[in-house]
Amino acid sequence: MxxxxxxxxxxxxxxxxxxxxxxxxxxxxxxxxxxxxxxxxxxxxxxxxxxxxxxxxxxxxxxxxxxxxxxxxxxxxxxxxxxxxxxxxxxxxxxxxxxxxxxxxxxxxxxxxxxxxxxxxxxxxxxxxxxxxxxxxxxxxxxxxxxxxxxxxxxVGFWYNKALFQRAGVSEPPTTWAQFLETVSKLKAAKITPIALAGKEKWPGMYYWAYLAMRTAGIDALQKASDTKDFSDPGIVRAGAHLKELVALQPFQKGFLGAAYSAPTGQAATVGNGKAAMELMGQWAPVVEADAGKGLGSDLGFFPFPAVEGGKGSITEVFGGxxxxxxxxxxxxxxxxxxxxxxxxxxxxxxxxxxxxxxxxxxxxxxxxxxxxxxxxxxxxxxxxxxxYLDQAYAPAVGQEVNDSVAALIAGSKSPEQVAQSITKTAKTEQ
Known part of the structure; x- marks a missing residue:
């Protein structure tokens, strides 16, 4: 981090x-x-x-x-x-x-x-x-x-390449999770890598799970889970299921599991050099994209993390620090x-x-x-x-387990239920 x-x-x-x-x-x-x-x-x-x-x-x-x-x-x-x-x-x-x-x-x-x-x-x-x-x-x-x-x-929000969206026939940034998955599919169909991810560093992947938990279970559920040391809320588990839907589309750049964030071949550079259409990152993203890559100039746009249909959260609830x-x-x-x-x-x-x-x-x-x-x-x-940020909001060991478990889900070695169970176990141990 x-x-x-x-x-x-x-x-x-x-x-x-x-x-x-x-x-x-x-x-x-x-x-x-x-x-x-x-x-x-x-x-x-x-x-x-x-x-x-x-x-x-x-x-x-x-x-x-x-x-x-x-x-x-x-x-x-x-x-x-x-x-x-x-x-x-x-x-x-x-x-x-x-x-x-x-x-x-x-x-x-x-x-x-x-x-x-x-x-x-x-x-x-x-x-x-x-x-x-x-x-x-x-x-x-x-x-x-x-x-x-x-x-x-x-x-944290999505930073995107307007020119690549246009090439894929995406006229407006998505505002719902269903629209977001559709955008990913359209980009793939146009032979464009939809998303850059620094899988090696784990915290960038955590952003997806955290936002999906906020959108499905509601922002109060994350605080309640921390207070009760129980992350088994169905909405929190469903967040992992939604992330699994995204992973199943294979949206990330080749070699993403070994990619760093700000390295010359990392997440920021991949977006900054126009080799991926999006990254989910904090407000500092444009500077790092330009520093690690070329930067997108006027082609760079920003949109908030989409709402999840039927979820308890709102698109106006933000994740950051x-x-x-x-x-x-x-x-x-x-x-x-x-x-x-x-x-x-x-x-x-x-x-x-x-x-x-x-x-x-x-x-x-x-x-x-x-x-x-x-x-x-x-x-x-x-x-x-x-x-x-969950790895700061929670006790250090719990925050690290969130990062590790979500990384395992993205890599395909943990289920949404196992993610919730692992975090709960760590929270109960961290008395």
Missing amino acids: GDRELSRRGFLATSAAAGLGMTALSGCGGDSDGDSSSGTTTIEWWNISTTQPTKSVWAALAKKFEAQNPHVKLKIVQLENDAYKSKMTALTASGKLPDVFHTWGGGVLRQQVDAGLVENLSDRTKPWSEGLLPVAKEPYLLDKKVYGIPFDIGM GGAHALRRGAPQAAVDFLKFFASEASDLELVKKTGVLPVVPAAEKGLSDPNTKAVQAQLKAATGFQL
């Missing part, structure tokens, strides 16, 4: 990890040095912005905040995301988190909150946080309390002030224009120029429900 998260954050999926950043790893916040002689408060800020242009943009914002708050010093620690996860796991176990730290929400944030390590921001960020895009705040609301302030949000900042419990007011600064219209506009993220401050939408990015933002604004 490293590629996905680096893509989401730095929009350079093929970049190598950029080292350990600006500060040594030995120290950790949690004490916020207050220099009694100068009255300076030092805030330790841990993030994963190791790739350009994000790294430079964030550093400039940090300097701007310090200029506006002369009695506050930001001490920045930057880590590539896998190293960050490893270090934060150790810090969580030690009971001492940084003053300000990156979070994806979901299962890991829940563990940190349950351990009493994270500040409840509900009162401390009123009223300014109430003006942020509602869907962007969803992953960080636990028991209706605010534990993170988002700086990024996105969703983003990034946020959380605070350690008892963090000083200066840390809250920094969150407010980072979530301001001026800061968000910088992030939108210079790093390609989608705005979490509605007024920063004026920074968007690409029509596909605008289409994604319109879907997010109109969203009637939001589901965080």
Whole structure:
């Protein structure tokens, strides 16, 4: 999943990890040095912005905040995301988190909150946080309390080649699952590979099962399954059956089971080079397609995951995620002030224009120029429900089992029922 998260954050999926950043790893916040002689408060800020242009943009914002708050010093620690996860796991176990730290929400944030390590921001960020895009705040609301302030949000949907659709006689993107399967058949009949998939990395395949579960069982069923540790809901099993219908059409590129996401012959490049008509991917897809391949330019289009006939879900319910900042419990007011600064219209506009993220401050939408990015933002604004990536929403072992089981279904070695049973077994073991 490293590629996905680096893509989401730095929009350079093929970049190598950029080292350990600006500060040594030995120290950790949690004490916020207050220099009694100068009255300076030092805030330790841990993030994963190791790739350009994000790294430079964030550093400039940090300097701007310090200029506006002369009695506050930001001490920045930057880590590539896998190293960050490893270090934060150790810090969580030690009971001492940084003053300000990156979070994806979901299962890991829940563990940190349950351990009493994270500040409840509900009162401390009123009223300014109430003006942020509602869907962007969803992953960080636990028991209706605010534990993170988002700086990024996105969703997964289908990115497609308009020219290839036209060649296959498909005039409009499908809005139902039956129409989607028909589109796949038309593309195959026109000797066009319908879908590119990075089967080697597993998480891209999980997107299909997750969306189908949302559309058939309904978005609440996925939360209930997590809470009850039981994934046997008939709608969730049916999601696997629908995915099996798709797999039976053999829609993926040759060698997809061994394909990576952002490699020169991977999923993104296959679409970016016009060798497949579609990919199901997050909002970062166009940049990675252009980076790994040639990119499609004006031939690239976007459409939401179709509705499933007779299902309990809606096409306006979205699947995705983003990034946020959380605070350690008892963090000083200066840390809250920094969150407010980072979530301001001026800061968000910088992030939108210079790093390609989608705005979490509605007024920063004026920074968007690409029509596909605008289409994604319109879907997010109109969203009637939001589901965080399952491998982040659930406890780590459960999320991994979802990825593994769905990959087995796509490879033909597990049935829809066995997928549900495997995830349930892992969930019950993960007490």
